[in-house]
Amino acid sequence: MAEEKTGSFKPGLQAGASIAIGYFPIxxxxxxxxxxxxxxxxxxxxxxxxxxxxASQYMGLSLIAAGTSPFVIILTTFVVNIRxxxxxxxxxxxxxxxxxxxxxxxxxxxTDETFxxxxxxxxxxxxxxxxxxxxxxxxxxxVSSGIGYVIGANxxxxxxxxxxxxxxxxxxxxxxxxxxxxxxVLFLAALSAAFNSxxxxxxxxEEGWSIIVSTLLSAFLVEMAETYKxxxxxxxx
Amino acid sequence: MNTILLVIIGMGIVTFLPRMLPLxxxxxxxxxxxxxxxxxxxxxxxxxxxxxxxxxxxxKDPLFGVIGAGTAILLAxxxxxxxxxxxxxxxxxxxxxxxx
Numbered sequence: 217m218a219e220e221k222t223g224s225f226k227p228g229l230q231a232g233a234s235i236a237i238g239y240f241p242i243x244x245x246x247x248x249x250x251x252x253x254x255x256x257x258x259x260x261x262x263x264x265x266x267x268x269x270x271a272s273q274y275m276g277l278s279l280i281a282a283g284t285s286p287f288v289i290i291l292t293t294f295v296v297n298i299r300x301x302x303x304x305x306x307x308x309x310x311x312x313x314x315x316x317x318x319x320x321x322x323x324x325x326x327t328d329e330t331f332x333x334x335x336x337x338x339x340x341x342x343x344x345x346x347x348x349x350x351x352x353x354x355x356x357x358x359v360s361s362g363i364g365y366v367i368g369a370n371x372x373x374x375x376x377x378x379x380x381x382x383x384x385x386x387x388x389x390x391x392x393x394x395x396x397x398x399x400x401v402l403f404l405a406a407l408s409a410a411f412n413s414x415x416x417x418x419x420x421x422e423e424g425w426s427i428i429v430s431t432l433l434s435a436f437l438v439e440m441a442e443t444y445k446x447x448x449x450x451x452x453x
Numbered sequence: 454m455n456t457i458l459l460v461i462i463g464m465g466i467v468t469f470l471p472r473m474l475p476l477x478x479x480x481x482x483x484x485x486x487x488x489x490x491x492x493x494x495x496x497x498x499x500x501x502x503x504x505x506x507x508x509x510x511x512x513k514d515p516l517f518g519v520i521g522a523g524t525a526i527l528l529a530x531x532x533x534x535x536x537x538x539x540x541x542x543x544x545x546x547x548x549x550x551x552x553x
Binding site: 234237238255259262263266267268269273276280286289290291293294297299300301302303304305307308309314319320322323326331332335336377378381382385386387390391392393394400401404405406407408410411412413417423427430431432434435436438442443 | 458459469499507549
C-alpha cells in the first residue's frame with residue numbers, strides 16, 4: 217500500500233492542475249459558442265455537467281445549429297467517444313477499488329487528459345488520487361463553460377491563442393519521461409502518431425476512429441514484435 | 454421536455470457508457486496475456502495519436518504548433534515537471550504571438 221486513500225486526494229488535485237489550465241480556454245470558447253448557437257446558460261452548463269466531453273460538445277453545438285435530429289446527434293456522440301472504452305479498459309487493472317459503484321462514478325471523470333495523467337502514474341491508482349485528478353479537471357470544465365457564456369472569451373488575443381497549446385504540452389510532458397527510459401514507448405508513440413497523421417491527413421477516416429485504430433494498430437504491432445523477440449530469445453537459450 | 458435537454462441527456466448517456474463499462478465489467482477478470490500486453494501499450498500509443506498531427510494544426514500558422522511542441526519537448530526532456538512544461542509552452546507562445 218503506497219498511500220492512504222484519504223491522503224491521496226490532494227496529490228491528485230496537483231497532478232490534475234495542468235488539465236484544469238488546459239481546459240480553461242477550450243471551455244471558455246465552448247460557452248461563448250453555445251451562446252451564439254442559442255442555448256440558454258442553464259443548458260450550456262448542464263451540457264458540460266452531464267456530457268463532459270470537449271470534442272462531442274463542440275460537435276453537438278454545430279449539429280444542433282444545423283437542425284440535426286436528436287438521434288443522429290446522440291449516435292455521432294457515441295462514435296466520437298467510443299475511444300474512452302479503450303482507455304478505461306487499459307486503466308482497469310490499475311484502479312485499486314473493490315466497489316463497482318465507486319468505480320462507475322470514477323469512470324465518469326475519464327477524458328483523454330485525465331486518462332493520460334492517470335495512466336502515466338507509476339503503480340496502482342488509489343481512488344482518492346483518481347478523484348483528485350478528475351475533480352479538478354471537471355470543475356474547471358464546468359465553471360469555465362459558464363464563464364465563457366456570461367463574459368465571452370475575452371482574454372487578450374495572444375494569450376487566448378497561446379493557451380490552446382496547453383493540453384498538447386501536457387501530453388508531451390507526460391510522454392517524454394517514459395520515452396527517455398524505453399525504446400518500446402518511442403515505437404508505440406511514433407507508430408500511432410504516424411498512422412494517425414496518415415489516416416486524418418488523407419481523409420481515410422474521421423478523427424475519432426483514427427485515434428482508436430492508430431492506437432490499436434500500434435499497440436498490437438509492438439506487442440507482436442515483442443512476443444516474437446521473446447520467443448526467439450528463448451529458442452537461442 | 455425540451456429537445457435540447459433531451460439531446461444533452463442522450464449525449465451524456467452514450468458518453469458515460471464506454472467510460473464506465475470496462476471499469477465495472479472487467480473488474481477481477483483475467484484477460485489473455487497477449488491482450489493484456491496490448492492494453493498496457495495503449496497509454497503510450499494513444500498519447501502519440503493525441504499529440505500528432507493535431508498539435509501542428511491548433512492555429513493557422515503551423516509554426517505556432519512547432520514552437521509550442523518544441524518548447525514542451527525540450528522542457529520535458531531536461532526533466533521539468535508537467536505543469537512547468539505547460540506554463541513554459543504557453544509563455545513562449547504568448548511571447549511569439551505578441552511579437553508577430
